[in-house]
Amino acid sequence: MSYFKIxxxxxxxxxxxxxxxxxxxxxxxxxxxxxxSLLYNYALRMTNNTADAxxxxxxxxxxxxxxxxxxxxxxxxRAWLFRILKNSFINRYRKESKEPETxxxxxxxxxxxxxxxxxxxxxQNWFAGLLTDDVAKAIADLPDDFRTVVILCxxxxxxxxxxxxxxxVPLGTVRSRLHRGRKMLREKLVAYASARGYVAPA
Amino acid sequence: xxxxEFNERISAGVDGKLPRGELETLxxxxxxxxxxxxxxEAELGTRDILRSRIRPATVPDAVADSIQAMIRREDADSNxxxxxxxxxxxxxxxxxxxxxxxxxxxxxxxxxxxxPRGEAGxxxxxxxxxxxxxxxxxxxxxxVLEPQLxxxxxxxxxxxxxxxxxxxxxxxxxxxxxxxxxxxTTFSGEPLAHLVFxxxxxxxxxxxxxxxxxxxxxxxxxxxxxCLALERMGLYSEQLQNGNSIVVWKSGRALCAAVAPVMExxxxxYILPVKEPVxx
Numbered sequence: 001m002s003y004f005k006i007x008x009x010x011x012x013x014x015x016x017x018x019x020x021x022x023x024x025x026x027x028x029x030x031x032x033x034x035x036x037s038l039l040y041n042y043a044l045r046m047t048n049n050t051a052d053a054x055x056x057x058x059x060x061x062x063x064x065x066x067x068x069x070x071x072x073x074x075x076x077x078r079a080w081l082f083r084i085l086k087n088s089f090i091n092r093y094r095k096e097s098k099e100p101e102t103x104x105x106x107x108x109x110x111x112x113x114x115x116x117x118x119x120x121x122x123x124q125n126w127f128a129g130l131l132t133d134d135v136a137k138a139i140a141d142l143p144d145d146f147r148t149v150v151i152l153c154x155x156x157x158x159x160x161x162x163x164x165x166x167x168x169v170p171l172g173t174v175r176s177r178l179h180r181g182r183k184m185l186r187e188k189l190v191a192y193a194s195a196r197g198y199v200a201p202a
Numbered sequence: 203x204x205x206x207e208f209n210e211r212i213s214a215g216v217d218g219k220l221p222r223g224e225l226e227t228l229x230x231x232x233x234x235x236x237x238x239x240x241x242x243e244a245e246l247g248t249r250d251i252l253r254s255r256i257r258p259a260t261v262p263d264a265v266a267d268s269i270q271a272m273i274r275r276e277d278a279d280s281n282x283x284x285x286x287x288x289x290x291x292x293x294x295x296x297x298x299x300x301x302x303x304x305x306x307x308x309x310x311x312x313x314x315x316x317x318p319r320g321e322a323g324x325x326x327x328x329x330x331x332x333x334x335x336x337x338x339x340x341x342x343x344x345x346v347l348e349p350q351l352x353x354x355x356x357x358x359x360x361x362x363x364x365x366x367x368x369x370x371x372x373x374x375x376x377x378x379x380x381x382x383x384x385x386x387t388t389f390s391g392e393p394l395a396h397l398v399f400x401x402x403x404x405x406x407x408x409x410x411x412x413x414x415x416x417x418x419x420x421x422x423x424x425x426x427x428x429c430l431a432l433e434r435m436g437l438y439s440e441q442l443q444n445g446n447s448i449v450v451w452k453s454g455r456a457l458c459a460a461v462a463p464v465m466e467x468x469x470x471x472y473i474l475p476v477k478e479p480v481x482x
Contacts, residue, residue: 021274025277037259037261040259040260040265054265057261057265058268058269058272061269062276065276130251132255132256135251135255139252139256150252154253155256160214172210175210175211176213178213179210179212179213182213182249182252183244185248185252186245186247186248
């Protein structure tokens with residue numbers, strides 16, 4: 001017992017677990033599991049629901065583990081895992097997906113009209129009134145292709161190049177989807193802000 | 203630049219992903235076109251609100267744990283990885299602390315050891331005898347390196363290796379450590395012998411290869427410091443992290459390396475109880 005310094009119980013527990021792991025398990029742990037945060041955040045923003053995101057994450061890792069021998073060493077593990085997650089998401093939610101909530105175009109018009117005379121202060125104001133939930137909902141309501149790039153860029157902090165690799169589209173498409181995605185998002189946010197009375201109708 | 207071209211580049215411009223020249227062109231256009239200027243500011247504002255309001259979430263511990271459990275179940279179901287052989291032999295309560303210790307040693311080793319160059323089926327592929335030995339020691343603890351022969355009888359184990367290795371395998375008597383068994387493998391066609399000893403909850407692993415092969419540095423090799431020590435004193439030893447140590451020595455035509463969870467001095471004592479190196 002004297003050969004090891006036990007820092008805390010967690011190390012002991014991890015040590016116990018580690019001793020029973022297979023080589024495949026250890027490889028998977030080293031290569032795949034460190035990316036769970038990236039996958040979880042994507043799942044969370046796609047489903048806008050922690051329980052669903054957790055299920056999706058587990059399903060993704062289960063599939064990845066079963067098909068581990070198909071992962072080509074040296075290729076982008078993040079992109080590989082991401083595609084498994086994305087496919088799982090599509091299979092699971094496409095059937096039950098509702099029509100995306102539409103934005104009341106009048107609200108948007110109102111906002112722009114209000115802003116026209118406008119100062120930057122007004123920007124600050126309506127931003128400040130929005131809740132994190134509003135933003136999360138606005139993201140979740142974007143069409144899949146657009147929110148995917150918005151999530152990967154603005155929440156996950158991936159480079160354009162990596163996003164292009166993840167979703168298998170050219171760099172130019174990443175740029176344009178990002179622009180359109182943000183624009184749609186903004187319109188939704190304006191609508192929410194307007195509904196809450198933060199944007200004075202013209 | 204027209205408004206369509208502006209729109210194609212706006213996100214990259216906002217994110218600072220445009221080359222300088224292109225960014226200047228983009229901003230020039232915004233300076234002349236009020237609609238595009240608003241668009242640019244709107245994009246910037248939206249991006250900032252996204253980044254400030256949505257903080258990356260961390261995976262809950264319970265979820266991380268359940269993923270680990272799930273993988274374990276998968277392994278159990280696939281049945282490709284039976285319990286480590288020494289666990290099957292000694293499935294007794296006193297072994298519990300052994301698991302903890304072994305596990306911690308491995309955990310610590312994973313944290314501090316340089317990642318080996320390439321891996322195949324859990325076995326490290328490196329020509330360095332020291333690295334192979336340490337790695338194999340951990341594989342023994344993890345049950346990856348399983349015995350072909352389980353026996354505590356040194357003569358039986360020696361007999362098992364005869365004709366398989368091309369060099370006489372040495373079965374050292376390791377004081378109060380009990381012989382558990384052995385396995386024969388090859389590395390780049392070069393035969394290797396592996397022995398495992400046990401004392402209560404700890405294990406000693408002994409690696410053996412053809413000395414001629416290691417000396418020439420053909421398929422197997424040793425760091426220069428070890429070669430020099432072997433030539434001068436017939437023995438080389440090193441204190442490893444976490445109280446583990448390794449001793450390398452020559453015996454006949456075999457090169458042996460022992461890795462154990464004991465201090466260097468103690469391990470040297472087992473290997474060469476009498477023949478301590480003589481100072482020159």
